[in-house]
Amino acid sequence: MIIIGEKISIIAKKVREAMNSRDPLPIQELAEAQWKAGAHFIDVNIGPAEERGEELMTWMVQSIQKKVKAPLCLDTTNASALEAGLKAHNNEWGKPLINSTSNDPERFVMLELASKYNSQIIALTVGKGGLPADADDRMVIASEIMARAEELGVPMDDIYLDPLILQVCTTQNQAKHSLNAIKMFGELGMKSVVGLSNISNGVPKQMRSLIDRVYLSLLMYEGLSAAILNPLDKELMDVVKTTDVFLGNTLYADSYLEM
């Protein structure tokens, strides 16, 4: 499974301060730590970045890729900042990933950028109509996004469908709907992705990791292709590796947790 390291986010105080003072070191350290822990992509969440977004994203991409030879997941609602990031991205380390488009026409610009810069893209199965009710609803929205992507010349293989994980503590039945959606996306031959920690949002802090771990294992069992998560959470990564053994993706060896 593809791991997208989530730690470089404007939500984290340390990251925000480093962004504001243009201090690359804390950001580079976080990128390297996640990469060494097994992340295939490093997410770069700069928020809406309404002021100087283009310059910030360019600086972030260059600072991180100076340190790690990994593709980045560019995460902002600001399309021009995103485009600046795509221009700065070193595709030698792999195609970048745009986070994200949806079925809201205001977000189709992200599909256009994916097409223009030969980038991969995360497509949230939400539209203008609000949150999806169940797996079928997610499939309908996914089909609409796929049709629009085809028009714009984005290959299906470059799209990761995201069922939108909702918090289990307030919308418990959605956990099953998202599992079903992951299965249905796979049956369509489409890739899938989740923002894992959404599942435990709002839950007492000491229970979050357990809830994330159990849910991730079930998602993987339904064929999940990628997850945005914290690769520095060793217990979580151990569950990923163990599930991969049961799925036959990894050959069992006594040392499989160290690989």
Add this chain to the structure above:
Amino acid sequence: MIIIGEKISIIAKKVREAMNSRDPLPIQELAEAQWKAGAHFIDVNIGPAEERGEELMTWMVQSIQKKVKAPLCLDTTNASALEAGLKAHNNEWGKPLINSTSNDPERFVMLELASKYNSQIIALTVGKGGLPADADDRMVIASEIMARAEELGVPMDDIYLDPLILQVCTTQNQAKHSLNAIKMFGELGMKSVVGLSNISNGVPKQMRSLIDRVYLSLLMYEGLSAAILNPLDKELMDVVKTTDVFLGNTLYADSYLEM
């Protein structure tokens, strides 16, 4: 899911010594601890018990049910010891469970006892031919056992089909076959059970609990009805409770782990 507490086993030195000296206290304490931790059945494994098996099983059943108001899972290959246990069992706390029959004609006596004493029974999907190769093989064996059970008057609802969990470290692909078998048993309307810790047999000790936890969650997702496991392993029980939240078997509350 039905939890069958596995701790009262002749394999454990403390239990074996208590059995040999007919000291009820250590056994009663283990029974009570498992019951309080959420076990629905207490497994009573006295081994082959070739000498004085009837008297031992009778003493075990009476000692345990003096302390806990739970039905027992009677676990021995000695049919006359097993029958003595069924006679001694207090069915006020629920029907007993026989562990186990299989498709080996020598084990059909256990089905006869289940019929005679209105007991539930675990049916291992193995036959004289040796280990099952895959899920289909397990289904064929299950059908043969079910046909025999019907002849002997054991209701299908009293049978727990056991796919026989094999150790992942030497027979990795069997982990998926057993998951598929659990799903197929459920589709037939049959109950299922596993001896969970078999999956991590032979694995370095510090990894066993992790492997058990991840596998149990996947088994539950496929519809597992019951598991023989260690209910005193809090991390394992927390995974059971969390999986039950995702399956919708438990209503989410911040305190769900304490229930």
